Amino acid sequence: MDYHPLPQPDQIETRVKEDAMGAYFMMFATAAMGLPLPILNLVAAIIYYYVNRDKGRFVQFHTLQSLYSQIPVTLLNSGLVVWTIVNFARDLDFFGFYWGYLVMVATANLVYFIFSIVGAVKARKGVFYYFLFFGKLAYHQVYRIRPERDQSTFSNRPPRQ
Amino acid sequence: MQRTILRDLLVLLGVFGLIWLVFSLFSYPEDPQLISIHKEEKLGEVYVDLILLNPVFGEFDNSRVDSAVRVIADRLEEGLEDSEYNYHFVVFDSEMINAFTVPGGNILISTGLLAFCDTPEELAAVIAHEMGHVEERHVVSRLIKELGIEILTSGDQYVIGEVSELLTSTSFDRKQEEEADLFAAKLLETASIEPRSLATLFRKLGRRWTMN
Numbered sequence: 001m002d003y004h005p006l007p008q009p010d011q012i013e014t015r016v017k018e019d020a021m022g023a024y025f026m027m028f029a030t031a032a033m034g035l036p037l038p039i040l041n042l043v044a045a046i047i048y049y050y051v052n053r054d055k056g057r058f059v060q061f062h063t064l065q066s067l068y069s070q071i072p073v074t075l076l077n078s079g080l081v082v083w084t085i086v087n088f089a090r091d092l093d094f095f096g097f098y099w100g101y102l103v104m105v106a107t108a109n110l111v112y113f114i115f116s117i118v119g120a121v122k123a124r125k126g127v128f129y130y131f132l133f134f135g136k137l138a139y140h141q142v143y144r145i146r147p148e149r150d151q152s153t154f155s156n157r158p159p160r161q
Numbered sequence: 162m163q164r165t166i167l168r169d170l171l172v173l174l175g176v177f178g179l180i181w182l183v184f185s186l187f188s189y190p191e192d193p194q195l196i197s198i199h200k201e202e203k204l205g206e207v208y209v210d211l212i213l214l215n216p217v218f219g220e221f222d223n224s225r226v227d228s229a230v231r232v233i234a235d236r237l238e239e240g241l242e243d244s245e246y247n248y249h250f251v252v253f254d255s256e257m258i259n260a261f262t263v264p265g266g267n268i269l270i271s272t273g274l275l276a277f278c279d280t281p282e283e284l285a286a287v288i289a290h291e292m293g294h295v296e297e298r299h300v301v302s303r304l305i306k307e308l309g310i311e312i313l314t315s316g317d318q319y320v321i322g323e324v325s326e327l328l329t330s331t332s333f334d335r336k337q338e339e340e341a342d343l344f345a346a347k348l349l350e351t352a353s354i355e356p357r358s359l360a361t362l363f364r365k366l367g368r369r370w371t372m373n
Binding site: 001090095096097099100101102103104107108132133136137140 | 162163165166169170172173177180181182183184185186306335
């Protein structure tokens, strides 16, 4: 499979770099707002992606990487909120699998936070920074050369009688 | 590329799944097996003495009541299979409708509860329920969870006071109460005592709390 060539840092405009960096920082701004309902920051991430996707592949890569990496973190956080409410409502204890899940979610958020900071700094410098799994997935989505449709196979016809 | 993406996904799932599993299994030493029955009985002796020093739990000395409770308890104990506990029943003078379990198979019953029970079967239901907490080792689990095993077994006087407070003030969680109810229903049936007396008593208690 072929991929589009990657631009080097000196070939990327400053405004483009800032837009790419914004994809990561936007998450932190919305994260606080979305804490009671963690799904809100995911909605903001999707909107940011669709608004900025036409600003070139560099921006598209970073917004997509940020969006993809936020999906599992959001789902994990939502799961934690629901589990906590259920435990309170049913007077269940907070040990065992809940405790393990809590630690796992906290670790995921911490890793996501650190990677996002590094990603934002790298994006500002015009550098590609690949998260585990999400980086390759975003690169594959954005830089893959898709085979162009052969226009000759289509022919316009009048409506049926 | 797709293969490396898939490999990375598996690595991520594996790492985070492992974190979940490890912290779930080794999160907190709340396993009651960490304290032996013998150790629990030793702790129980100290706690019962300390609880009875509290003026709220007044001394009640009536051999007829004690023997009546003992008769019911003996019948229930006959229905227990392979119990490692030597049960001790203490009736204390209080208007509160209350019964609770102290480590080591000690069950404390208030005179208020005895007066509230209309039939011996209702009292048997309460005792069977408390025996359920003992046999399922709920008391030890709760104390380990609240204090940690190192603190619980430290023998420190302040800790002993704290434990006594916990035993008389905090309740079990809903799951533990359901387990104790289930245990009581089975035990009452084994001892040929009408298991419905448990439900009757809880209904009466529910009505009482609603009225209050």
